[in-house]
Amino acid sequence: MPRPVLSILPLFLACVPIAVQAQSIQARISKVEAAGATLRDVRLMLDWPVDAPDGRLRLRAGDIDAGALGWHFEGVDWRCPLRRETVGGDTRWRCDGPLRAGQGAPLQLSLVLDAATTTATLTGGDARVGLSRTAAAPDATRIDLRRVPAAWIEALVRAGWASARLTGGTLDGDVRITAPDDRPMRVDADLAIAGLALETDDGSIAAGDVDGDLEVRLTLPDDALQARVDGRLRGGELLFGNAYVSLPETPVGIGVDMIRVGEGDWALPRLQWRDGDALRVDGHARLTPDFGIGALALTLASDDTTALPARYLSGWLGPAGVPGLSLSGGFRAGLELKGATLRKADVALRRLDIGDAGGRFRLDRLDGAVRYSASDPVRSAFAWRGGALYGMPFDAAAWSLESGAGLLRLREPVAFSFLGGEIGFESLQLQPPADETGLRMQTELRLDALDIGVLAKSLDWPAFEGTLAGRIPTVRYADNRIDFDGGLSMELFDGRIDVSSLAIERPFGVLPTVTGDLALSALDLHALTGVFGFGSIEGRLHGRIDGLRLVDWNATAFDAELHTEAARGVRQRISQRAVQDISSVGDASFVTTLQGRAIALFDDFGYRGIGISCRLRNAVCRMGGLRSEGNAFTIVEGAGLPRLDVVGFNRDVDWPTLVERLAAAAGGDVAPVIE
Known part of the structure; x- marks a missing residue:
């Protein structure tokens, strides 16, 4: 002023x-x-x-x-x-x-x-602005800044960036303003910033507690802006849309040239970023007036990717469900965007290791290149030495790729061993995000003889034994959802479980949701009840679980019906312990043809059939059995002497209570009491 x-x-x-x-x-x-x-x-x-x-x-x-x-x-x-x-x-x-x-x-x-x-000094608190002019150069003014609040120059910033607000920090340095009558005004500033805080009106761009040294050169012709900024930044935070940057205490070199005419686009013919071995960036861009991407070309390089997740990637990793991602190794990359559409990408990997802090996945020693083109065809190949999924290792694999017309495709099938069997990708097609459309992927998946016993042990499940196999002609990923066309088959307990209509929403995000249908065929009940510690039942189990919905891996809805079917050469017997467990879980009691304590003399009983159903909605399970009359339903229909029937008398059961009963029965906490 x-x-x-x-x-x-x-x-x-x-x-x-x-x-x-x-x-x-x-x-x-x-x-x-x-x-x-x-x-x-x-x-x-x-x-x-x-x-x-x-x-x-x-x-x-x-x-x-x-x-x-x-x-x-x-x-x-x-x-x-x-x-x-x-x-x-x-x-x-x-x-x-x-x-x-x-x-x-x-x-x-x-x-x-x-x-x-002419000299002037403006002071307020600890802040001081000194101004000087000479008669020999009447068009030139020199300003000396000492501990000046950043808000004092907000008007100057908003002259070129109308939505920006300086909310904190101080400035020290020299500013030289030249305003000859026949040429545009020019501002040259050498500034030291401390604790700088900035944000735009919509909050899409922000900075907080940033220190650094800047050289600013501005030229202000009529209705235009030309700027060149070079300097070093230390500490603090930056936000650009979803991109969050946590600056290190070591200096990060920056360089930006900006040109704007009137209310038009921003031209950025020079972009530079120098963060030691962690990240080097060069490029140019054209931004819309509200700082959206009109066009962008960048080359990026990292000789040591260890710091990248914490410094540069957390804004994307959290919403993607992998906030604890770790990296080591290096890469080189070139990217070209037009608007929000990726036009070209060329990524070279050098001994890159990728891991998840939660232990969900790991990829070891990625080498090679991935090339993508939205127009002319290109080819590339990369490989990994091995990895793990939830602690279960898989071996090396090599991938040959081709790209063109906006798609990245697998040139030939890829297979690698896993859980004693093999996982094969028969095809793969990937479409990067464009405009309002997110990442899309489609593949044909093959699973051969995966050992469910190893899977159960790794995930701390009960000691299942069996194999998992299947061929899924189409696996699609779009809009943060995976859909499986076709089905999976599991050979379990000398029977078979078929999974169909399988889908996963937010697979790596908050509250992942799984939906699907299951069909059970001829499962050996003796092996099944032995694994779960649920008494002892002999026979073959059949049934369906339709409309299964798991939210964060907890069941919230399904229609389940399970029953036994007689099979030649297969006994149908149920132990006292199993009778008691079924009674406790199904809120049932049993009736026999014998009276008093004589029933305790028998270890097991014959049965004609076992059937139970549950329709889960809103945390309430509507129970049913072989037959239902009013509020009663028959779970076990006895056969022979002594004849024993198990009948439930409460068809609506609180689901959390039912789960607790199942856990107690499987843990052996319910002892048989025969009266």
Whole structure:
């Protein structure tokens, strides 16, 4: 603000000798334009009593507009005692006093003028702005900043970036402003920033607690902006949309050139980022007025990717469900975007290791290249040495790829061993995000003889034994959802479980949801109940579980019906323990043809059939059995002597309570009591 005020003072001070003789002088000027500033409704008053050593000066302006610098003030009022001093035979004028503008807190403005120089100092608290001009270069102004709040230059920033607000931090350094009448205004600044905080009106771009040193060169032709920024940043945080950057304490070199005309796009012909061995970036871009991507070309390189997840990737990794991702090794990459559409990508991998802190997956020693093209066809290949999924290792695999017309495809099938069997990708097609469409993927998957026993042990499940096999003609990923066409078959407990209509929503995000249908065929109940510690039942189990829905791996809905079917050569017997367990879980009791404690003499019983159903909705299980009458349902229908039936008497059961009963029965906490 001092500079616009200075624009009119030399004219007024030329009248001071008259004021000294006349004791007072007043002037009112409707408009003054000088040195890139416009002052309106200007009023100057000077009182200088006869023989007094100094006078009283007051300057008021209804409005001051600093034009291209973006400064605008209303209700400016400066009062000070005006003194005439003689130094080395030369006369100079000095005026020190409070300066007010609008409702803001007053600042202290000190002004010294002589025939050769004009200097001004504006102070407020610990902040100080010093300004100087010389008669030899009247179009040049030098400003010295010391602990100046960043908010003091917000108007200058908003002149080129209307939605930006400086919310914290201080500045030190030198600013040089040149505003010749025949050329654009130029601003050159060498600044040290401390604790800088910035955010846009919509919150999409922000910075917090950033330190650094910057060299800023601005040229402000009519209705345009040209800027060059070079420097080093240390510490703090940056946010650009989903991109979150946590700056290290070691200096990060930056370089940006910006050009903008009117309200048009931003042209960025030079982009540079230098973070040691962690990340080096070069490129150019065109951004829309609201900083959306119009076009972008970048080359990126990292010789040590260890720091990348914490410093640069967390803004994407968290929503993707892998916040604890770890990297080591290196890469080189080139990217070209038009709008939000990827046009070209070329990534070279060098001994890259990828891991998940939760132990869900790991890839070891990726080498090779992945090339993508939205137009002309290209080919590439990469390989990994091995890895693991939930702690279960898989071996090496090599992938041959081709790309063109916006798709990345597998050139030939890939297979690798897993769980004693083999996983095969017969085909693979990937489409990167474009415009409003997210990543899409489609593959044909083959599973051969995967050992379920090894899987159960790795996931701390009961000791299942069997194999998992299947061929899924289409696995599709889109909109954060995986859909499986076809089915999976599991050979379990000497029977078979077929899975169909399988889908997974948010597979790596918050509250992953699994849906599907299961069909059970001829499972050996003796082996099944032995694994779960659920008494002992002999026979073959059949049934379905339709509309299964798991949210965060907890069942929230399904329609289940399980029953036994007689098979040649297979006994149908049920133990006392199993009877008691079924009774406790199904809120049931049993009835026999024998009375009193005589039933305790028998270890097991024959049965004609076992059937149970559950329709789960809203955490309530609607129970059923072989037959249902009113609120009662038959779970076990006995056969022979002693004949024993198990009947449930409460068809609506709280699901969490039912799960607790199942856990207690499987753990052996329910002892048989025969009366």
